[in-house]
Amino acid sequence: xxxxxxxxxxxxxxxxxxxxGAIKNWVPMQDNNNCLFCIVDLHAxxxxxxxxxxxxxxxxxxxxxxxSGINPKKSxxxxxxxVSAHSELSWILSCFTPLGWLNRMxxxxxxxxxxxxxxxxxxxxxxxxxAADVLIYKATHVPVGEDQKQxxxxxxxxxxxxxxxxxxxxxxxxEPLIQGPAxxxxxxxxxxxxxxxxxxxxxSRIHLxxxxxxxxxxxxxxxxxxxxxPYDVKELENRPEAQNLVTIYGALANKTVPDVLKDFxxxxxxxxxxxxxxxxxxxxxxxxxxxxxLLKDPHMLDLCxxxxxxxxxxxxxxxxxxxxxxxxxxxx
Numbered sequence: 515x516x517x518x519x520x521x522x523x524x525x526x527x528x529x530x531x532x533x534x535g536a537i538k539n540w541v542p543m544q545d546n547n548n549c550l551f552c553i554v555d556l557h558a559x560x561x562x563x564x565x566x567x568x569x570x571x572x573x574x575x576x577x578x579x580x581x582s583g584i585n586p587k588k589s590x591x592x593x594x595x596x597v598s599a600h601s602e603l604s605w606i607l608s609c610f611t612p613l614g615w616l617n618r619m620x621x622x623x624x625x626x627x628x629x630x631x632x633x634x635x636x637x638x639x640x641x642x643x644x645a646a647d648v649l650i651y652k653a654t655h656v657p658v659g660e661d662q663k664q665x666x667x668x669x670x671x672x673x674x675x676x677x678x679x680x681x682x683x684x685x686x687x688x689e690p691l692i693q694g695p696a697x698x699x700x701x702x703x704x705x706x707x708x709x710x711x712x713x714x715x716x717x718s719r720i721h722l723x724x725x726x727x728x729x730x731x732x733x734x735x736x737x738x739x740x741x742x743x744p745y746d747v748k749e750l751e752n753r754p755e756a757q758n759l760v761t762i763y764g765a766l767a768n769k770t771v772p773d774v775l776k777d778f779x780x781x782x783x784x785x786x787x788x789x790x791x792x793x794x795x796x797x798x799x800x801x802x803x804x805x806x807x808l809l810k811d812p813h814m815l816d817l818c819x820x821x822x823x824x825x826x827x828x829x830x831x832x833x834x835x836x837x838x839x840x841x842x843x844x845x846x
Contacts, residue, residue, distance in 0.1 A: 518547045521554035524572040530720040531709035532701035534765045541583035549589040556594045558747035560637040581804035592822035604646035645669040650830045656690040702736040705754025726795045733791045738783045746778040793816035
């Protein structure tokens with residue numbers, strides 16, 4: 515059985531992009547794999563956080579995963595900072611990671627921007643922590659979006675370097691899992707940019723906690739072009755906003771983009787947008803209601819997290835002990 519690891523940041527009120535690009539694809543993996551799903555709060559603090567809001571966002575992320583179909587009885591669901599082996603392995607692996615490898619990471623360049631000299635070490639080195647997240651469980655597969663493939667390649671490079679240095683076959687080289695009809699959901703205001711919680715405009719995204727009225731307003735305001743939807747997929751190539759909305763519809767309806775176009779060919783957006791709104795509300799409203807219900811029962815959430823923490827510790831501490839032995843740390 516494959517061991518699957520994936521994590522999601524608790525950056526507050528997960529979006530439709532998080533759901534379609536990640537969570538929806540994780541749910542069926544639980545049936546045939548040993549899955550570990552992690553709220554990566556250590557990664558979250560590479561950007562300054564309000565402590566109270568971070569704790570709240572972490573609970574919301576846990577509730578959102580459970581409401582979306584992640585079953586704590588099938589999978590290990592836990593918080594990254596509660597399992598210290600992540601941080602310990604990150605330091606060990608950082609000692610086997612050349613600076614040149616980290617210098618090639620495009621996300622640091624994008625996030626640091628012109629203030630690179632003022633960026634924190636954590637933002638620069640977090641790909642090593644990401645590698646530790648995966649390797650501490652000897653995960654064989656990692657669900658990733660297109661923008662995360664470079665980090666998984668680095669994870670494989672680090673695992674290979676460690677194995678070669680000690681002449682062992684300790685770490686498997688994890689394979690990417692890129693699945694689903696909407697691996698990358700784009701902004702509702704700019705179809706060339708990924709839907710993101712960091713976008714200053716709340717109208718660029720749909721949150722899992724948005725109510726039906728808010729969703730309808732955001733879809734009405736979503737950027738489009740004056741042309742009706744085409745018959746042929748190729749005609750969407752230079753229409754990023756139209757392509758994004760059609761892709762979202764297909765992902766939620768479990769249809770291919772060509773099938774969606776068959777249903778709406780030559781339809782203006784005045785017809786397509788209400789249909790899309792109805793579909794989004796029908797999928798997200800039950801999730802929203804379940805999230806709100808779960809957040810009213812923090813004791814139940816804490817119990818799930820405690821069980822997940824214990825399961826994650828059992829796996830990670832055994833692996834960390836083996837790694838420490840290989841490295842040469844003295845044990846009493």
